Amino acid sequence: MTHTIGIADTMFSRIDMHEIAKKTIEDSEESIKIERYTVPGVKDLPLACKKLLEEHNCDICLALGMPGPEKIDKTCAHEASQGLISTQLMTNKHILEVFIHLDEGNNKEGVIDKKKLQEITQNRVYDHTINAIALLKSKTALSNKAGQGIRQGHDNVGSL
Amino acid sequence: MTHTIGIADTMFSRIDMHEIAKKTIEDSEESIKIERYTVPGVKDLPLACKKLLEEHNCDICLALGMPGPEKIDKTCAHEASQGLISTQLMTNKHILEVFIHLDEGNNKEGVIDKKKLQEITQNRVYDHTINAIALLKSKTALSNKAGQGIRQGHDNVGSL
Amino acid sequence: MTHTIGIADTMFSRIDMHEIAKKTIEDSEESIKIERYTVPGVKDLPLACKKLLEEHNCDICLALGMPGPEKIDKTCAHEASQGLISTQLMTNKHILEVFIHLDEGNNKEGVIDKKKLQEITQNRVYDHTINAIALLKSKTALSNKAGQGIRQGHDNVGSL
Amino acid sequence: MTHTIGIADTMFSRIDMHEIAKKTIEDSEESIKIERYTVPGVKDLPLACKKLLEEHNCDICLALGMPGPEKIDKTCAHEASQGLISTQLMTNKHILEVFIHLDEGNNKEGVIDKKKLQEITQNRVYDHTINAIALLKSKTALSNKAGQGIRQGHDNVGSL
Amino acid sequence: MTHTIGIADTMFSRIDMHEIAKKTIEDSEESIKIERYTVPGVKDLPLACKKLLEEHNCDICLALGMPGPEKIDKTCAHEASQGLISTQLMTNKHILEVFIHLDEGNNKEGVIDKKKLQEITQNRVYDHTINAIALLKSKTALSNKAGQGIRQGHDNVGSL
Numbered sequence: 001m002t003h004t005i006g007i008a009d010t011m012f013s014r015i016d017m018h019e020i021a022k023k024t025i026e027d028s029e030e031s032i033k034i035e036r037y038t039v040p041g042v043k044d045l046p047l048a049c050k051k052l053l054e055e056h057n058c059d060i061c062l063a064l065g066m067p068g069p070e071k072i073d074k075t076c077a078h079e080a081s082q083g084l085i086s087t088q089l090m091t092n093k094h095i096l097e098v099f100i101h102l103d104e105g106n107n108k109e110g111v112i113d114k115k116k117l118q119e120i121t122q123n124r125v126y127d128h129t130i131n132a133i134a135l136l137k138s139k140t141a142l143s144n145k146a147g148q149g150i151r152q153g154h155d156n157v158g159s160l
Numbered sequence: 161m162t163h164t165i166g167i168a169d170t171m172f173s174r175i176d177m178h179e180i181a182k183k184t185i186e187d188s189e190e191s192i193k194i195e196r197y198t199v200p201g202v203k204d205l206p207l208a209c210k211k212l213l214e215e216h217n218c219d220i221c222l223a224l225g226m227p228g229p230e231k232i233d234k235t236c237a238h239e240a241s242q243g244l245i246s247t248q249l250m251t252n253k254h255i256l257e258v259f260i261h262l263d264e265g266n267n268k269e270g271v272i273d274k275k276k277l278q279e280i281t282q283n284r285v286y287d288h289t290i291n292a293i294a295l296l297k298s299k300t301a302l303s304n305k306a307g308q309g310i311r312q313g314h315d316n317v318g319s320l
Numbered sequence: 321m322t323h324t325i326g327i328a329d330t331m332f333s334r335i336d337m338h339e340i341a342k343k344t345i346e347d348s349e350e351s352i353k354i355e356r357y358t359v360p361g362v363k364d365l366p367l368a369c370k371k372l373l374e375e376h377n378c379d380i381c382l383a384l385g386m387p388g389p390e391k392i393d394k395t396c397a398h399e400a401s402q403g404l405i406s407t408q409l410m411t412n413k414h415i416l417e418v419f420i421h422l423d424e425g426n427n428k429e430g431v432i433d434k435k436k437l438q439e440i441t442q443n444r445v446y447d448h449t450i451n452a453i454a455l456l457k458s459k460t461a462l463s464n465k466a467g468q469g470i471r472q473g474h475d476n477v478g479s480l
Numbered sequence: 481m482t483h484t485i486g487i488a489d490t491m492f493s494r495i496d497m498h499e500i501a502k503k504t505i506e507d508s509e510e511s512i513k514i515e516r517y518t519v520p521g522v523k524d525l526p527l528a529c530k531k532l533l534e535e536h537n538c539d540i541c542l543a544l545g546m547p548g549p550e551k552i553d554k555t556c557a558h559e560a561s562q563g564l565i566s567t568q569l570m571t572n573k574h575i576l577e578v579f580i581h582l583d584e585g586n587n588k589e590g591v592i593d594k595k596k597l598q599e600i601t602q603n604r605v606y607d608h609t610i611n612a613i614a615l616l617k618s619k620t621a622l623s624n625k626a627g628q629g630i631r632q633g634h635d636n637v638g639s640l
Numbered sequence: 641m642t643h644t645i646g647i648a649d650t651m652f653s654r655i656d657m658h659e660i661a662k663k664t665i666e667d668s669e670e671s672i673k674i675e676r677y678t679v680p681g682v683k684d685l686p687l688a689c690k691k692l693l694e695e696h697n698c699d700i701c702l703a704l705g706m707p708g709p710e711k712i713d714k715t716c717a718h719e720a721s722q723g724l725i726s727t728q729l730m731t732n733k734h735i736l737e738v739f740i741h742l743d744e745g746n747n748k749e750g751v752i753d754k755k756k757l758q759e760i761t762q763n764r765v766y767d768h769t770i771n772a773i774a775l776l777k778s779k780t781a782l783s784n785k786a787g788q789g790i791r792q793g794h795d796n797v798g799s800l
Binding site for chain 5: 074078081082084085086088089092093094096097101128131135139140141142143145146147148149150151152157158159160
Binding site for chain 3: 170171174175179195196200204207208211212214236243246247274277
């Protein structure tokens with residue numbers, strides 16, 4: 001059976017996150033179609049995902065965004081996250097939120113380390129794309145990874 | 161096919177944001193009708209947009225507001241933003257939130273720089289009106305601009 | 321056609337805000353009926369307004385409240401505001417929130433100036449009652465006042 | 481006509497708040513039945529109230545809780561409050577939230593004054609139970625107490 | 641009658657919380673089936689629980705999560721909590737949120753005390769699993785424990 005993964009991305013993001021997700025899906029050699037939806041910023045992602053899930057036949061979505069470092073950006077990300085959870089509850093389908101906060105890539109001096117940001121982005125988008133593919137299979141496809149302190153985009157912290 | 165864009169604006173705003181959006185739509189030479197709805201402040205925008213989308217036949221909305229600089233104003237803007245996302249999820253139509261925070265126009269001394277505020281307002285309303293016109297076309301009309309660090313109302317920060 | 325305005329007010333408020341709204345409506349010489357609903361505090365206003373709009377035939381509501389100055393009071397007001405927006409989206413009718421925060425009436429020493437608080441209350445309730453009457457007429461009845469920095473209860477700041 | 485008041489209470493609370501509400505209802509000599517629902521903490525109260533209102537035939541609910549003094553407890557109380565408002569809007573019935581924050585009972589040294597806490601609890605539960613009985617009668621049963629600065633659980637501050 | 645308890649857990653957690661809940665249910669010798677659902681993090685729990693309750697025939701859910709110590713983690717937990725309350729109101733079934741914040745296990749120097757964290761986790765998951773079993777029986781099954789300052793995962797503080 002062919003599944004469809006929706007990928008919603010933004011103009012605001014400073015890295016082409018869609019490309020990473022798309023490549024991960026293609027490399028997986030699963031029979032998966034992709035539907036893309038591009039919006040201005042993270043607050044537009046909930047509706048983009050809802051339309052992907054309801055009108056474009058997607059089984060699951062990746063919501064890709066890169067909120068800025070200011071207080072107002074944190075508030076926007078919070079509002080987007082609440083909307084993404086509401087969307088899931090309205091559609092009964094998962095949306096994996098893949099947000100990279102721009103200041104996650106800061107070095108100790110508080111300046112963006114572009115390479116670090118790119119690595120976090122590559123890893124988090126890759127990891128969550130793999131998670132999405134797993135969730136398409138069954139509700140326990142990720143159970144063998146439970147309780148292990150797994151961190152998408154950063155080193156895992158491990159189980160205690 | 162003629163589309164209709166809803167424009168919801170407020171008495172509280174200190175600049176006639178509707179006029180900028182209207183001019184942008186007219187200059188676009190697309191076949192687009194406009195429906196306007198004016199309310200007192202940003203917290204009244206969610207319902208105004210819902211009525212534009214449900215009762216006045218609009219395909220998409222611009223929610224134009226100018227929240228004040230005080231803490232209570234930030235809370236109002238947050239509540240309005242949550243309501244605008246809920247409205248989108250209830251109507252399955254986009255609402256582009258175009259909020260200019262009054263203190264975005266402050267100079268280094270913390271005093272409003274009127275010219276700066278007018279420029280930000282002009283640019284952000286213009287940019288989001290263009291975005292709205294694009295979203296009327298297709299879900300990938302903005303994809304060629306994805307991941308490029310595009311900032312409505314400020315200089316773009318570019319992709320990494 | 322006779323319209324009905326719902327007025328929801330609270331025991332917690334220190335000023336009879338209902339009386340101001342009622343007088344404003346009567347003085348307007350419009351053909352408007354009033355339905356009143358009194359609840360303990362601002363968090364009870366969303367349901368009071370929903371019942372006024374759904375069960376008591378109101379076309380629009382005024383939600384009158386006076387949140388206290390403490391942090392917990394600010395949180396209550398925030399929750400009430402979110403509920404009032406949800407109520408509007410569920411009923412497709414406007415609710416104008418008319419909250420006077422008790423500390424808005426403080427003088428420079430941080431002590432309540434009763435006269436100042438009464439003036440703010442009188443003006444804000446009056447202004448929003450006039451707004452409600454306008455919104456009953458049409459979605460553009462307030463458009464000639466848009467973008468002018470109008471502040472209910474305080475001096476208008478004007479357009480830029 | 482016999483009404484039914486739902487009383488939802490928690491294991492987390494340090495005082496038997498249900499007992500105070502029950503006694504107040506019995507002393508009122510109104511023809512009122514009580515349905516009780518006990519849950520672990522305040523975040524479980526919204527569903528308990530919804531079930532009381534929808535499945536156990538209650539006309540109104542008292543949601544009795546005693547959030548702790550830590551920041552996380554304040555967040556829990558906020559989430560519970562939002563849920564209680566949502567529940568009211570879904571059922572069209574009132575839920576009077578009767579939360580006593582543990583630190584309301586602190587003395588000037590920041591230590592719990594048990595007697596003070598018991599007094600606040602007794603008074604607030606009593607007052608809101610009386611309010612609930614009034615709201616069962618009519619939407620203006622509390623109007624003669626409006627605008628008077630009435631504080632459940634503390635001294636009233638009076639009208640201005 | 642056989643009941644089914646849904647257990648939703650996360651990859652992010654550093655302890656296998658599912659195992660504790662499962663053992664508690666088995667040791668209870670009640671006739672209870674378990675359905676498990678594993679997701680990446682706490683923000684994915686609301687939908688996992690909704691699907692357990694709606695599609696996998698569960699009567700109640702345990703939502704097991706271990707939010708991190710950073711500010712962003714607190715925000716995630718808050719969003720998850722709001723979603724879990726919404727899910728309960730949409731399904732009319734209880735979800736007991738069992739979150740252990742990683743910094744609850746910190747010692748006085750602010751370093752994780754692994755043993756302390758494991759004890760809190762063991763106790764809180766155990767206690768809430770027992771609560772869930774009780775809630776399956778009746779709405780007053782926990783009433784004999786009401787008002788006693790009971791704290792899942794920490795020492796009870798007792799009634800006043």
